[in-house]
Amino acid sequence: MSDDGAAVDGTDSGTGRNEDSENGEAYPDLWLDQFASYLGFGRLAALVDEDLPPSYVYATTTIVGWLAVVVGYSVYTGTPTIYETNPYFLLQPIALLVAVYGSHSLRRSYADVMDEMRIRDRAEKPEQLIDIVPEWLPWSLFALTAGMQLLRTFLLDLTSFSATEIVANVFVFPFVYGPILVQFLSIYIAIEFIAPWRLTNSEVGIHFLDPHGVGGLRPLGELIKKAYYYVVFGLVVYALITYAPVLGSPEQEVSAAASTIFTAVWVLTIATIGFAVFMLHRFMHREKHDEIQRLEDELRSYMVDPWDVTKYTIEDGKEKEAEDIRRRIEQVSSTSEYPATFNIWSQLLLSVAIPKAVQLLLSTL
Structure with missing residues (x-):
C-alpha cells in the first residue's frame, strides 16, 4: 500500500520529500502526508489537485466527518453533544486544522530559512540542517501518544461512556487527532531544539557581513x-x-x-x-x-x-x-x-x- 500511495502523490518514503514533476526540484514533505497516503488519502488528494498535500484531505475528512457523526448520533438519541454543553469545544477541530496548516507553513518556512542562510553553500554536510526532522521522531511520538491514550482509556470505567465517547477515546483521539498533533509537535521540536543544536555544532559559523x-x-x-x-x-x-x-x-x-x-x-x-x-x-x-x-x-x-x-x-x-x-x-x-x-x-x-x-x-x- 505504501508503494502505491507514494506513486500517487510523489512521496519518496525514504527521504520524506516530494518531487515536483514540472521542474524536478524536491520540496519538503510531512510525515503526516505519508501517514495519510498509507490510508488512501493520497489518491483522494490527487483527484482534487496533484499538488494538494494528502494531510489536508485527511484532516478535513476525518475531523469534519467525526463532527457529523457526533451531531448525527446526538440527533438520533436525543442527547446533547459536547458542543451544546460547551460551545467553546468547537475550537478544538479548528485548532486541529490550524495545526495541520501550521505544520506545512513551518516546514516550508524552514526550507526558505535554509535557502536564505545559504546553508548548502556554507555547510560541509548541509543535509544535517536541511532535513531537520528525523524519520524516527514522528513515529516514536505517535507510538507514545497513542499508547498513552489507549492505556488511559482502558483504565477508565467505559460502562459510563456513550457510544461516541468510546469511539472517540479508543479510535479518534489516538489515531485521528493524535497523528495531527504528533506532526506539529515533530516540526516544533525540530525548530526549537534540533535546528539550534545542530547549527551550534556545525561549521557554518556567523555571517558577520x-x-x-x-x-x-x-x-x-x-x-x-x-x-x-x-x-x-x-x-x-x-x-x-x-x-x-x-x-x-x-x-x-x-x-x-x-x-x-x-x-x-x-x-x-x-x-x-x-x-x-x-x-x-x-x-x-x-x-x-x-x-x-x-x-x-x-x-x-x-x-x-x-x-x-x-x-x-x-x-x-x-x-x-x-x-x-x-x-x-x-x-x-x-x-x-x-x-x-x-x-x-x-x-x-x-x-x-x-x-x-x-x-x-x-x-x-
Whole structure:
C-alpha cells in the first residue's frame, strides 16, 4: 500500500520529500502526508489537485466527518453533544486544522530559512540542517501518544461512556487527532531544539557581513518565534475550552488537575523557546569571541610592543594590512547577539505572557 500511495502523490518514503514533476526540484514533505497516503488519502488528494498535500484531505475528512457523526448520533438519541454543553469545544477541530496548516507553513518556512542562510553553500554536510526532522521522531511520538491514550482509556470505567465517547477515546483521539498533533509537535521540536543544536555544532559559523547586524541568524530567529506563536494559539484555545464554560456559574469550577496541566504545559513551552534563544545567543557569543580573538592575534603579528598601548607601533609596510584588520574587528564587534533588540525581546515576552494572562483572566471572572 505504501508503494502505491507514494506513486500517487510523489512521496519518496525514504527521504520524506516530494518531487515536483514540472521542474524536478524536491520540496519538503510531512510525515503526516505519508501517514495519510498509507490510508488512501493520497489518491483522494490527487483527484482534487496533484499538488494538494494528502494531510489536508485527511484532516478535513476525518475531523469534519467525526463532527457529523457526533451531531448525527446526538440527533438520533436525543442527547446533547459536547458542543451544546460547551460551545467553546468547537475550537478544538479548528485548532486541529490550524495545526495541520501550521505544520506545512513551518516546514516550508524552514526550507526558505535554509535557502536564505545559504546553508548548502556554507555547510560541509548541509543535509544535517536541511532535513531537520528525523524519520524516527514522528513515529516514536505517535507510538507514545497513542499508547498513552489507549492505556488511559482502558483504565477508565467505559460502562459510563456513550457510544461516541468510546469511539472517540479508543479510535479518534489516538489515531485521528493524535497523528495531527504528533506532526506539529515533530516540526516544533525540530525548530526549537534540533535546528539550534545542530547549527551550534556545525561549521557554518556567523555571517558577520549581515546587513541586519545579527550574524545572518535573523531568519531562524524569526521562525523560532513563529513556531511559538502557534503554541500560544493552542494554549489560548485550551484555556477557553477549559475556563470559559464556568463563567457565571458559581456551582461549577475548573478542577485543580486541569489548572495544573495548563500551567505545566505553559512552563514547558517557555522552556522550549528559552532553549532555542539560549542556543542561538551562546552560538553567536562564542563565534564572535573566537573571531575577534583570531583577528587580534593577526593584528598583533604586525605590531611592535603590541601589549603596550603607549608604545606599540605598526611594522613598516604593514599599515594597510593592520587598518584592514581593524575594520574587520569593528565589523565583528558591531554584530549583535540574538535576541538583540527591544522589539525582539518585547515580542518574545508578550507571546510568553499571553496564555497565562488569558488563563488568569478567565479563572478570576
